[in-house]
Amino acid sequence: MAFAYVERILHAPDQDLAVASALSILKSSLPVLESVGFQKIVFEDFYEVLETLVQSIAKPDSYNRTLDTRRLLAAFQDPECRPFRML
Secondary structure (H helix, E strand, O other): OHHHHHHHHHOOOOHHHHHHHHHHHHHHHHHHHHHOOOOHHHHHHHHHHHHHHHHHHHOOOOOOOOOOHHHHHHHHHOOOOHHHHOO
């Protein structure tokens, strides 16, 4: 489900708006998760990776590359990306 969420943002007609909206939603979900009893340690690694992926749609990395479908798939298949192995 996280893959489809990021892919949807990646292919949005207005990427900048989609990225800003997604980051706002992600940020606002943190207090909600804690208020219903989730401990921060349960979701913080996943959140950080997801936030970085969403940001990389609009913000180029050190090689001046933004996220594309190939790099998104690679991120979800990377065994070092532990938070996504839980999905």
